[in-house]
Amino acid sequence: MFQLTASDSWTGDFLAEQGLISLKQLNEASDLVGDWGSTLPDVLLARSWIDADVYYTTLASRFGMDFVRLGDQPLDPALLSPDLVADYMRELTVPWRERNGRMVVATARPGPEAIVFVRENWGPSAEMVVTSKRDIQTAIQKVFSEHFTHAAVFDLAEQDPVMSAQTVFTPGQLFVGWGGITAAAAGLALWPVFTLIALNVLMSIFYLGNFVFKGILIWAGGTHQHIRNREIESAVRMLRDEDLPIYTVLVPMFREPDVLPILANALRKLDYPTSKLDIKIVLEEGDDETIDAAVALGLEGIFEIIRVPPSQPQTKPKACNYALKFARGEYLVIFDAEDKPEPDQLKKVVVAFQQGGDKVGCVQCRLNYYNRDENWLTRLFTLDYALWFDLMLPGLEKLGVPIPLGGTSNHFRIDVLRELRAWDPFNVTEDADLGIRMTQKGYGVRLVASTTFEEANVSQSNWVRQRSRWIKGYMQTFLVHSRRPIHLWRSTGALGVLGFVFFIGGTMLSGLLNPLFWGIFGLWAVTRTTVFNDLFPPVLLYLSLFNLLAGNGLFMFLMMLAPFRRNWLELTPFSLTVIWYWVLMSIAAWKGAWQLVTRPFYWEKTHHGLSRHTAGEVAQAVREQQAQA
Structure with missing residues (x-):
């Protein structure tokens, strides 16, 4: 069990004597130091029991050091190395200036650990001054802004270009595509009926394989994970807070000031030592509205605002790549602006990583919606997510098929993330791509039964914008990972290739092909024409009818079963209306395909805060924050 160091004890007594904290706060903070395995300053600042400027000026006086504000007296960029930024951020200690031939180092953690770090890096003659944690974070961002902006955009493309979507179509893919179109055109000209039958056979077999594969996934996923989930829950109860690592939380946002209080309140409720949370609100530099809203909230010391400099493409993965450079944690998770993760999620993930070993690079948690009963679309979206995260992804895991990650609540080992060059900023469904790329690099993805609740789209036009981006990203992912089919086969196996084709390719291709077959069937049903005989x-007729009736009926039946695991039985009748949901999916697929050609890297913004639940969620979050303060 951790105890107060002599330095912390002296500092705590001094702060209490000066009336800067109460004796009750000192006693509670001292207990939390032991419970969390943390330090007294981290606890006091995490709880906002003392103003940061007051604390750091007092700290400087206590150690007989000068206090400097790096905003007024900036760092000397020539003294800093980009390779040591992770060390600077972890130790909160950074070279400041040279004075009288001696290095002067600024630290927000004066004490024995800082002295050792300074001597190892700058020698025993180095002097030290005190500054604030926030000043160090802001100053490092400013110095390395240009360098890290370039890396955020081009690191993957320069270091592993074959895995980057910066090149939309390779010459080989263009040649194969041209060859296929030419062959089809020649066949239609010379043998039209035979060619159309051959194409019909291929598409019918594809549909059949897609139905069968996804049915197997859901069967496998329905019986998977129960034993492991019980083991994880048992292990969580045995965890000691003092043994938990620092956890980085990235929250990329863009023009979403309204939902910021919901997010901040949800993160405060995480069952994790507060002083071991490294929460970074990642905002675009020109998004003044959201930046001002974040500053106005008066967020605690565990929150840090990362301002991403303007550059193209302006995408979520680029912003996350930039923020990753400043991460201090051993693990990292992505949450979206409107997310409400279950409080024990981080602890469950830590256990899953410990049980999985070094080759588990990512843990994916489940997603679903807190406004599921708001309208027809939110109900269908909830059914879709329940089928995807509660049944299909567990099936992929059980069968050892590469898992396309969800856009949020995916947790990573930071060392693995950095080894893989993180996210592809040119892929607009960067999460799915990273899941496939991680598998090809030899790392596994595990699932954990902890749910993050989000705001479901309440607007069909907004939903189409979001889904078209997802499908366009699936198209990018398919193009990237099909460039080297032999490598894909060797790195994922036969089942992995099959899963990749049906799960990534099937998701996008079925949306594109469905209108064609619906049109043929509708025309025949209305006119009884013999033109298609x-x-x-x-x-082939029997196979096509089986796909149409049995295949679609199977998916409708599975949508009916999807909410049973969560006991949301009131949603089951809405599965009978899924046909219009599939129509919207096809609209989104064709829109995504068009944008793949015309605007491949365009990130179509999904607007949040449209739900009628949002105002109530914000008001509740503000009340709880005020009560805690």
Whole structure:
């Protein structure tokens, strides 16, 4: 069990004597130091029991050091190395200036650890001054802004170009595509009926394989994870807070000031030592509205605002790449602006990493919606997510098929994330791409039964914008990872390739093809035309009817089963209306395909805060923050 160091004890007594904290706060903070395995300053600042400027000026006086504000007396950039930024951020100690031939180092943690760090890096003659944690964070961002902006955009493309979506179509892919179109055109000109039958056979077999594969996934996922979940829950109860590592939380936001209080309140409720949370609100530098809202909230010391300099492409993965350079944690998680993770999620993930070993690079948690009963779309979206995260992804894990990650609540080992060059800023569904890329690099993805609740889209036009971006990203991911089919086969196995084709390729291709087959069936049903008879010989006709009736009926039935695990049975009847949801999916697929050609890297913004629940969620978050203060 951790105890107060002599330095912390002296500092705490001094702060209490000066009336800067109460004896009750000192006693409670001292207990938390032991419970969390943390330091007294981290606890006091994390709880906002003392003003940061007051604390650091007092600290400087206590150690007989000068206090400097790096905003007024900036760092000398020539003394800093980009390779040591992670060390600077972890130790909160950074070279400041040279004075009289001696290095002067600024620290927000004066004490024995800082002295050792300074001597190891700048020698025993180095002097020390005190500054604030926030000053160090802001100053480091300013010095390395240009360098890290370039890395955030081009690191993957320069170091592992074959894995980057910066090149949309390679010459080989263009040649194969041109060859396929030419062959089809020649076939239609010379043997039209035979060619159309051949194409029909290929598409029908694809549909059948897609139905069967996803049915197997759901069967496998329905019986998976129960034993592991019980083991994780048991292990969580045995965890000691003092043994937990620092955890970085990235929250990329853009023009979303309204939902910021919901997010901040949800993160405060995480069952994790507050002083071991490294929370970074990642904002675009020109997003003044959200930046001003974040500053006005008066966020505690565990929150840090990362301002991402303007550059293209302006995407979420680029922003996360930039913020990753300043991360202090051993693990890292992405949460979206409107997310409400279950409080024990981080602890469950820590246990999952410990049980999984070094080759588990990511843990994916489940996603679903807190406004699921708001309208028809939110109900169908909830059914879709329940099927995806509660049944299909567990099936992928059980079968050892690469898992396309969700856009939020994916937790990473930071060392693995940095080894893989993090996210692809040119891929607009960067999470799915990273899941496939992680598997090809030899790292596994595990699932944990902890849910993050989000705001479901309440607007069909907004939903189409979001889904078209996702499908466009799936198209980018398919293009990237099909460039080297032999490598894909060797790195993921036959089942992995099959899963990649049906899960990534099937998701995008079915949306594109469905309108064609719906149109043929509708025209035949209305007119009873015989024009299609030659294209559907008996065996193919039966197969097509099976796909249409049995395949779609199966998916409708599975949508009915999806909410049973969460006991949301009131949603089941809405699965009968899923056909319109599929129509919206096809609209989004064609929009995504068009943008792949015309605007491949355009990040189509999904607007949050449209739900009628939002105002109530914000008001509740503000009340709880005021009560805590």
